[in-house]
Structures are given as structure tokens and as C-alpha cells.
Amino acid sequence: MANEQQIIKPKIGIYGLTGCAGDQLVIIHTEDEILNLFNSVDIKSFVMASSNPEEGELDVAFVEGSVSTEEELHHLKDIRKRAKILVAMGNCALCGGPQAMYTGDGTFDTRVKQVYGDVDFLTKPLEGAPVDAYVEVDYYVPGCPVDAKQLFAAIARLIHGSSPEPYPHPVCHECKLNENKCLLLDKKFCLGPVTAGGCNSACPNHGLPCVGCWGPNPDGNFKEHFELLQSFGMTKEDIVRRIRNFGGHKILEYIKDL
Amino acid sequence: MRILKMDSKYLKEFLESLRMFGKLYGPIWKRDVLTHDHVENVDDLVLDGEHTLIPVKKLFHPKRFNTMRFNEEGFTPNYSMFEKRVLIGAHPCDIHSLLRLDEVFLTDPADPYYKGLRENTAIIGFSCLPTENSLCRSTGTDIVESGFDLFFVDLEDIYLVWVGSSLGHDMILEKEEFFDENVTHADIQKYIQWREMRNDMFKKSFNFRDMPDIMELSYNSEIWDYFAEKCLSCGSCTMVCPTCNCYTLTDVFDVTNKTEGRRERVWDSCMFVDYSLVAGPHNFRGKRADRLKLWYTHKLKAFGGEYGRPACIGCGRCVDTCPVDINVLTIAEAFTSCEVPAK
Amino acid sequence: MTKTQQIENPYIPEPARIVRHYDLVKDHRFFQVRHVDMKRAMSFTYNPGQFIMLSIPGLGEAPFSISSTPSRPGILEMGIRKVGKLTEALFKKKDNDIIYIRGPYGNGFKIDQMRGKDIIIVAGGLGVIPLRSILYYVLDNRDQFGRLFFLYGAKNPDEILFKTEFFQLKNRVDIECLYTVDVDTSGEWTEAVGVVTRLFEHLPEIDPSRSAAVVCGPPVMYKYVIQELLKLKIPKNQIQMTLERKMECGVGKCGHCVLDHLYTCIDGPVFTYWDTLHFRELI
Known part of the structure; x- marks a missing residue:
């Protein structure tokens, strides 16, 4: 058995692109685990915790946020080059985040002009896109923000040289485990069945419908769910607009034929 | 079986006295949801016909728990959930569901977690009146003859109390003064009237008896595809079904460099896409229709063992719960009439 | 409170040591393991066709068929393909490392009904791993069975498992070995080329009522193999197959x-x- 000296702690980097930094905050704020994390990995770069980053080779890089500028794109490509494993963390990195809700409609340039006018950008703005639009991603930890339990279970697997456990179930699974009444029965606009679970049904636990922030559930029955929501009086346009809030790039393939 | 009579005015005091046999559990309201939980105050108990959202199985087959811890030395089981408990307010269908789960979990080799929780829990059953979607008369589970320590039938001013076990008898002995051995003709009449009144209250029924054959004959029916197109695969039917026993295991490492962690067990559902997925990968039930077919095979045809019975105990929770109206009623109706429901 | 040591818990995995391992073909590895507790190792027995649950702490547990025969006790053998997290971790283990097992589980082949009969073993691809158990069981108890036919097919010569062992069997007179590959990519393959069902052409006359067949292979294979066995008029309840499912x-x-x-x-x-x-x- 390995003794203390033989343990090689994995070199970790935690990075943020365009986003609210909420996922990095989850790491900092999970007091039960943060010391365990600092003890079991060698954190090379995590600007939220230390202002002296060492930007070298990494075993695992966690990247939060969407790619929204050329500078971020260069940064991301550099991280990818240095990291053996790259983990996309949070909705912005996975789907593009709310800033990617109009993905694919061709209005990006017009919108930029409308908001910023004619200005010279320090770095060229890009339409918000998930990390895997540009580089290969090894693992995904969804959420807005990520769920501490799910994130640290994933981190613990990576520390042990293995991969995170997938959770291919809808939000409804944990929602029922938490003994919530189904909001769809009250004709509420809930996206639970078509949304990936893992959030511990955070919103329905408070009587609030799921907004889809874990991204699409690939097994979701989008067609029937849209029909159900329409029967509640929503228009298809409304449903699409709301599901794209957090669906970003990833939702498009599931709703393209609806 | 011994049947006694108790004046209704003693109920609260009697239930309170059961604390000496264990921690009290029963249906109580929490955040507008009726749930089986620890009972601080017996006044909180809901002993009429209303169903809890999640059935009583959760007290014996916990929704999510750690089965073991592991480290370099191996695996150590976790039995911290065992405590002496008294479950008050189990309906006949609840008790039937436990007897059905016993066939799965107590068959050799017994599941030690279920067994430990079951052996440490006294069951105090209570009669109920049918709710909107109760189907237990169709499934023959509206009355119960075994599987309880005591069973109370509510006849308004009195309770008739069935004593089902030695432990139940001990409970009676603690408050012997509340109970009367003398069940009169008038009491019997009252009980018969109550049964008739209750039988007349059922609003819904289905052809449960013929369903095994109908299911077998309909194996290749295109009606399955109709339901598969509707099903959201949310898994709610399985979570709320009192006889669904499936679970999944996941190993979770602690955040440490050592080999330390836990083996977690969570309720699973045959409606989920990875239910029959093996490494390779090969999915034996990738199609929604196959997943639905499996569930209804268990509920309406046969469940467990060579000559298994259908597992449905007629609680009506799938009827209450499915957002797109796929449930034992609509399935039974569609396959009996060979017609899909009108939109 | 309940005394934990008195509770029988069938889920607790027992430590076992990897005694030896070697690669069968790419991503397929052979493991010999033995319970750490020697008493347990020597008393451990099973039926051909049974399986064990194998754990690696932190990575989970999965079923693996037993590839050895109870007629050679003391060591448990498995042939394992690297396909997921658990097997990836297993492939990182070295000889003498500890893994965890429990079992044996399942019914196994109905050996009593096979005794005295001619035995036809039909394996496709990885299906040969569980069938190796019954193959060696029959060979080790040769006088209890009639003739023995062993039909084994793989995609190409590079995917033939236990190649050395199985080719050595060809020297024995008490077993007829028929091997095939779908495609010969090596140019050095000396046996048949074609799907496994083609091997039935080479079987001699059999008495169907006095024959028993065991089959294991990929899901697509069963239909075709069973057609051949039915053509030979082997009774339906004398055709046994072993299936894979999530467990x-x-x-x-x-x-x-x-x-x-x-x-x-x-x-x-x-x-x-x-x-x-x-x-x-089922199939």
C-alpha cells in the first residue's frame, strides 16, 4: 500500500470564462469539502482562492463560463493544451448559458451593435458558446450553479484516476425522492421531465417549476412535453423561448423538429 | 383472530402509549404533502382515507442511503437506520404492499436493510375510505387479514381492533382498561353496514382478474407504441408505486487521496433510459415502449417467481400522479377495449 | 440496538487476490483470483454457468461469468473485456493486488440433465468465456458424458480468445473442436472462415434426444444458432443458453x-x- 510520501496529488486548475463565477463560488462555499479538496489535490491556479497562479501542466482543468471573446478562446485553447483532463463546469460551459439563448438565429452582430454601438473592442466579441464548441471536453458537471454533492463526487473520482458517474435521469427522479407534488398536475410550466437531473430538484423543492438549468435530458420526450405545456395554454414560441434560456447550444438538436 | 372493541375517546391516549414500543411514525402533513414521517404529536396523524404521496415502502426500503463504507480494509455495512418503530395508520393496501415487498426482499438471501427495518417496526393498521382513484376493490386488497400487529376499524364511536401478533397483544395489555372483549350483535351490524357503505363508495374499477391473459395476448400490440409516444419517462409512476422495489448502487469516494468512501443505494426506475444498459454499451430496453411494457407486466401480469402474482395493490397513486394519464386504469382500459384513449 | 455482527449481509464483498493475469487479446484480459481467506478459497465452489459480482471500492460492482471449472478448485478464473470504469480500474491492477468478489450467483447449466448425452458447445465471441467453464467440466469428467463438440467463432483471428489452450485441445481424441472466423485478416488462419453456424455442416450424425447443446454469444447470434440446433431436432429444453443483463x-x-x-x-x-x-x- 502506498504511504503518504508516495501519494502524488493531481495538479488542478480552476478557471472562469464568461459567467457569474457561481460555480467557483460553490467550490469555495462548500465548507465540508473545501479543506479536503486542498489536502488531496495540488491547486496550481484558482484566482478566486489565490492570486498567485502557476500556469503549467495540469492533470485536471475545471472550466466555468462560456467562450465570449477571442481572448477567452485563446485562454481556453491554452488550458486545453496544458490539461490532461478538461471538465466543463456549469451551464455556461456546458450549453453556453443564457448568453447563448439566441444561438443560431443569425442576429449576433446586430445585437452587439444595438447594445454597444460602434466601439473598438479590446478583444473581438464572439457569440457565447459552450466550451466544447471549440475544444474537446472530457467530462461535464452541469448546473446553474453546479450542485456541490455532484461536483465533489466527480472531483473525488478524478482524484482517484477514474471518471465521474453519469446521471442520465430527469429532474423528476430526485423531485419524487424529495416528495414534491408534481407541478405539471397544477398546469405549471415545469421543464423537469426534459431536463437532466442532479440538482436535487432544487426549484420544485420550493414550489418553483424547473427552468432547465442542468441542460437537456437526452432521453426527454420533448414532443409530448411540448404538447402537454401547450395544453396548459402556452404558445409554442413561449415554450421554445423559455427552454432556450438555459438550453443554449445543446437544446437545439432536441427541439429542431418540433 | 382476537377482535376487541375500543371506545373512540381512548384513541389518542392509546396511540400515545405506543411510544414505549418505539418511535412513532405515520402519515402527517409536511409542506402540503402527506408523508410518512416521525410523529411528534399524535394529533398530527392523518388517519382518514387519504394517501401519502410516496408510499409506506420508504420506511422499509429507504429512498437513498449508504449501504456500506469502504476503505483499504474492505467494506463495512451501515445499519445506523435501525431503530424500534411503531408505524401508525397503514391502510390495507399499504400492508398488502409490504407483504408483496417481503416476497422480494425477505426471500433468501434476505436484504439485510429491509429485514432490519421490517423486524424493528410494529404495524398499526387503520381502516380507510376510498379516495377518488382507489382501485383496491378491483385488486382484492381492500381488506387485509395479516401483516399487522393491530388493525383498527373506525366505526365512529367505537373501533373494532384486530390483534394480529403477540406484540400487538402486548400493546393491548399495557392499556387493557381501554378494550372490551364483548363485541355485541349491534357492533357486528355496524361493521357490516360500514363494509357495505365503503364498498359503495368506490368510484372506479377495472378488470384486474383478466389482465394477466390480456397482457400476454397484447405483447405485440401497437397500443404500446401509442403510450410510448406519450410517456415522459419521468419515473414518477415507479416512485409512487408501493410495490416498485428497484434500486441502483453508486460508489462515491470521499474527497481524499485514500481509498475511502461509501456505497450509496437509491430508488431506481425501469422508466429511465439506463435501467437495462450494460457496458459495451448495449441497451436491452432503449425503447420507451419496452420500458412501459415491463412495468405493466409486473403490475398487471406477474411479478417474481415462477408463479408470481401481479403486483398492483390498487392504491391509485399512478392514476393520481402521471401527468400524461398513463396508469393501470388507462392501460387496462386500452388493452381490454383494444382502443386507445381519446385525446 | 441490533448487533451488527449477527446480521447476514449478502452484499458485503469478500477480498480476493489477483494470482495471475495475462492479456487474451487486445482489451481482453484473463484473471486468476483467489479469496484472501484460504479456508474460504478452498471451500469455494460453484456450478459452470454461474457468475460472481466483482467490486473495486469507489468504482462499483458488476457481474462477471466464471470461466474456470469447479473440477479444478482453489482458483477462480475470469476473462474480462475492458469496456467501462470498473474494468478500466481492474486492468490497472497487478498480480497480488486485492479486488472484492461475492457469489457465486445464478443457476448455472443443468449438468444433471446433460450427463450421458453428447454435448454440443456453441460459442460466439466473448460467449466462449462462460462456456469455457462447462467445456473443462466435461473434459474433467469425461466418462460422464458422450461425445463432445466444441464450436467457436470470432470476428477474426485476432479476436480468438484462449487461442493456445483451445488449439492444444485439437490434439485430444475425446473432443471435436471446430473453429471459425468471420473474416481472416491474418492470412495465417488454418481453420474455417465464415459465421459460426457454418460449422454445423461439419458435425457428424447425432442422436438428438441424446444430445444437449449450450450456447453463448452476442444477442444477434442466438437466432441463427438455434435454427441449426432445431434442424438437428434437439429438444427445445435441451438447448441451454446463458444471457447477459444489467445486474x-x-x-x-x-x-x-x-x-x-x-x-x-x-x-x-x-x-x-x-x-x-x-x-x-429473453433473446
Whole structure:
């Protein structure tokens, strides 16, 4: 058995692109685990915790946020080059985040002009896109923000040289485990069945419908769910607009034929 | 079986006295949801016909728990959930569901977690009146003859109390003064009237008896595809079904460099896409229709063992719960009439 | 409170040591393991066709068929393909490392019904791993069985498992070995080329009522192999097959391996062709 000296702690980097930094905050704020994390990995770069980053080779890089500028794109490509494993963390990195809700409609340039006018950008703005639009991603930890339990279970697997456990179930699974009444029965606009679970049904636990922030559930029955929501009086346009809030790039393939 | 009579005015005091046999559990309201939980105050108990959202199985087959811890030395089981408990307010269908789960979990080799929780829990059953979607008369589970320590039938001013076990008898002995051995003709009449009144209250029924054959004959029916197109695969039917026993295991490492962690067990559902997925990968039930077919095979045809019975105990929770109206009623109706429901 | 040491818990995995391992072909590895507790190792027995649950702490647990025969006790053998997290971790283990096992589980082959009969073993691809158990069982108890035919097919010569062992068997006079590959990519393959069902052409005359067949292979293979066995008029309940399903408990509790109302882990994994006619999901 390995003794203390033989343990090689994995070199970790935690990075943020365009986003609210909420996922990095989850790491900092999970007091039960943060010391365990600092003890079991060698954190090379995590600007939220230390202002002296060492930007070298990494075993695992966690990247939060969407790619929204050329500078971020260069940064991301550099991280990818240095990291053996790259983990996309949070909705912005996975789907593009709310800033990617109009993905694919061709209005990006017009919108930029409308908001910023004619200005010279320090770095060229890009339409918000998930990390895997540009580089290969090894693992995904969804959420807005990520769920501490799910994130640290994933981190613990990576520390042990293995991969995170997938959770291919809808939000409804944990929602029922938490003994919530189904909001769809009250004709509420809930996206639970078509949304990936893992959030511990955070919103329905408070009587609030799921907004889809874990991204699409690939097994979701989008067609029937849209029909159900329409029967509640929503228009298809409304449903699409709301599901794209957090669906970003990833939702498009599931709703393209609806 | 011994049947006694108790004046209704003693109920609260009697239930309170059961604390000496264990921690009290029963249906109580929490955040507008009726749930089986620890009972601080017996006044909180809901002993009429209303169903809890999640059935009583959760007290014996916990929704999510750690089965073991592991480290370099191996695996150590976790039995911290065992405590002496008294479950008050189990309906006949609840008790039937436990007897059905016993066939799965107590068959050799017994599941030690279920067994430990079951052996440490006294069951105090209570009669109920049918709710909107109760189907237990169709499934023959509206009355119960075994599987309880005591069973109370509510006849308004009195309770008739069935004593089902030695432990139940001990409970009676603690408050012997509340109970009367003398069940009169008038009491019997009252009980018969109550049964008739209750039988007349059922609003819904289905052809449960013929369903095994109908299911077998309909194996290749295109009606399955109709339901598969509707099903959201949310898994709610399985979570709320009192006889669904499936679970999944996941190993979770602690955040440490050592080999330390836990083996977690969570309720699973045959409606989920990875239910029959093996490494390779090969999915034996990738199609929604196959997943639905499996569930209804268990509920309406046969469940467990060579000559298994259908597992449905007629609680009506799938009827209450499915957002797109796929449930034992609509399935039974569609396959009996060979017609899909009108939109 | 309940005394924990008195509780029988079938889920607790027992430590076992990897005694030896070697690669069969790419991503397929052979493991010999033995319980750490020597008493347990020597008393451990099973039926051909049974399986064990193998754990690596932190990575989980999965079923693996036993490839050795109980007629050679003391060592448990498995042939394992690297396909997921658990097997990836297993492939990182070295000789002398500890893994965890529990079992044996499942029904195994109905050996009593096979005694005195001619035995036809038909394996496709990885299906040869569980069938190796019954193959060696028959060879080790040769006087209890009639003639022995061993039909084995793989995609190409590079995917033939246990190549050395199985080619050595060709020297024996008490077994007829027929091997084939779908495609010969090596140019050095000396045996048949074509799908496994083509090997039936080389079988001599058999007395169907005095024959028993065991089959294991990829899901697509069963239909075609069974057609051939039915052509030989072997009774449906004398054709046994062993099936793969997802399993998490091995003892009929978790539900995942369900087929109709049966559980593969306790009612199987060996089923007869007659069973499959009743439980339509089987193959």
C-alpha cells in the first residue's frame, strides 16, 4: 500500500470564462469539502482562492463560463493544451448559458451593435458558446450553479484516476425522492421531465417549476412535453423561448423538429 | 383472530402509549404533502382515507442511503437506520404492499436493510375510505387479514381492533382498561353496514382478474407504441408505486487521496433510459415502449417467481400522479377495449 | 440496538487476490483470483454457468461469468473485456493486488440433465468465456458424458480468445473442436472462415434426444444458432443458453436484470430455448 510520501496529488486548475463565477463560488462555499479538496489535490491556479497562479501542466482543468471573446478562446485553447483532463463546469460551459439563448438565429452582430454601438473592442466579441464548441471536453458537471454533492463526487473520482458517474435521469427522479407534488398536475410550466437531473430538484423543492438549468435530458420526450405545456395554454414560441434560456447550444438538436 | 372493541375517546391516549414500543411514525402533513414521517404529536396523524404521496415502502426500503463504507480494509455495512418503530395508520393496501415487498426482499438471501427495518417496526393498521382513484376493490386488497400487529376499524364511536401478533397483544395489555372483549350483535351490524357503505363508495374499477391473459395476448400490440409516444419517462409512476422495489448502487469516494468512501443505494426506475444498459454499451430496453411494457407486466401480469402474482395493490397513486394519464386504469382500459384513449 | 455482527449481509464483498493475469487479446484480459481467506478459497465452489459480482471500492460492482471449472478448485478464473470504469480500474491492477468478489450467483447449466448425452458447445465471441467453464467440466469428467463438440467463432483471428489452450485441445481424441472466423485478416488462419453456424455442416450424425447443446454469444447470434440446433431436432429444453443483463445485486433484489417476471440473476443466467418461447424478451 502506498504511504503518504508516495501519494502524488493531481495538479488542478480552476478557471472562469464568461459567467457569474457561481460555480467557483460553490467550490469555495462548500465548507465540508473545501479543506479536503486542498489536502488531496495540488491547486496550481484558482484566482478566486489565490492570486498567485502557476500556469503549467495540469492533470485536471475545471472550466466555468462560456467562450465570449477571442481572448477567452485563446485562454481556453491554452488550458486545453496544458490539461490532461478538461471538465466543463456549469451551464455556461456546458450549453453556453443564457448568453447563448439566441444561438443560431443569425442576429449576433446586430445585437452587439444595438447594445454597444460602434466601439473598438479590446478583444473581438464572439457569440457565447459552450466550451466544447471549440475544444474537446472530457467530462461535464452541469448546473446553474453546479450542485456541490455532484461536483465533489466527480472531483473525488478524478482524484482517484477514474471518471465521474453519469446521471442520465430527469429532474423528476430526485423531485419524487424529495416528495414534491408534481407541478405539471397544477398546469405549471415545469421543464423537469426534459431536463437532466442532479440538482436535487432544487426549484420544485420550493414550489418553483424547473427552468432547465442542468441542460437537456437526452432521453426527454420533448414532443409530448411540448404538447402537454401547450395544453396548459402556452404558445409554442413561449415554450421554445423559455427552454432556450438555459438550453443554449445543446437544446437545439432536441427541439429542431418540433 | 382476537377482535376487541375500543371506545373512540381512548384513541389518542392509546396511540400515545405506543411510544414505549418505539418511535412513532405515520402519515402527517409536511409542506402540503402527506408523508410518512416521525410523529411528534399524535394529533398530527392523518388517519382518514387519504394517501401519502410516496408510499409506506420508504420506511422499509429507504429512498437513498449508504449501504456500506469502504476503505483499504474492505467494506463495512451501515445499519445506523435501525431503530424500534411503531408505524401508525397503514391502510390495507399499504400492508398488502409490504407483504408483496417481503416476497422480494425477505426471500433468501434476505436484504439485510429491509429485514432490519421490517423486524424493528410494529404495524398499526387503520381502516380507510376510498379516495377518488382507489382501485383496491378491483385488486382484492381492500381488506387485509395479516401483516399487522393491530388493525383498527373506525366505526365512529367505537373501533373494532384486530390483534394480529403477540406484540400487538402486548400493546393491548399495557392499556387493557381501554378494550372490551364483548363485541355485541349491534357492533357486528355496524361493521357490516360500514363494509357495505365503503364498498359503495368506490368510484372506479377495472378488470384486474383478466389482465394477466390480456397482457400476454397484447405483447405485440401497437397500443404500446401509442403510450410510448406519450410517456415522459419521468419515473414518477415507479416512485409512487408501493410495490416498485428497484434500486441502483453508486460508489462515491470521499474527497481524499485514500481509498475511502461509501456505497450509496437509491430508488431506481425501469422508466429511465439506463435501467437495462450494460457496458459495451448495449441497451436491452432503449425503447420507451419496452420500458412501459415491463412495468405493466409486473403490475398487471406477474411479478417474481415462477408463479408470481401481479403486483398492483390498487392504491391509485399512478392514476393520481402521471401527468400524461398513463396508469393501470388507462392501460387496462386500452388493452381490454383494444382502443386507445381519446385525446 | 441490533448487533451488527449477527446480521447476514449478502452484499458485503469478500477480498480476493489477483494470482495471475495475462492479456487474451487486445482489451481482453484473463484473471486468476483467489479469496484472501484460504479456508474460504478452498471451500469455494460453484456450478459452470454461474457468475460472481466483482467490486473495486469507489468504482462499483458488476457481474462477471466464471470461466474456470469447479473440477479444478482453489482458483477462480475470469476473462474480462475492458469496456467501462470498473474494468478500466481492474486492468490497472497487478498480480497480488486485492479486488472484492461475492457469489457465486445464478443457476448455472443443468449438468444433471446433460450427463450421458453428447454435448454440443456453441460459442460466439466473448460467449466462449462462460462456456469455457462447462467445456473443462466435461473434459474433467469425461466418462460422464458422450461425445463432445466444441464450436467457436470470432470476428477474426485476432479476436480468438484462449487461442493456445483451445488449439492444444485439437490434439485430444475425446473432443471435436471446430473453429471459425468471420473474416481472416491474418492470412495465417488454418481453420474455417465464415459465421459460426457454418460449422454445423461439419458435425457428424447425432442422436438428438441424446444430445444437449449450450450456447453463448452476442444477442444477434442466438437466432441463427438455434435454427441449426432445431434442424438437428434437439429438444427445445435441451438447448441451454446463458444471457447477459444489467445486474446490481446478483440476488434478485435490485430489479435490473428482470425478464418478464423472472430475474436473470436468480432464475438464470442459464435459460433453455423452451423458456425463451415463454418469456419473449429473453433473446
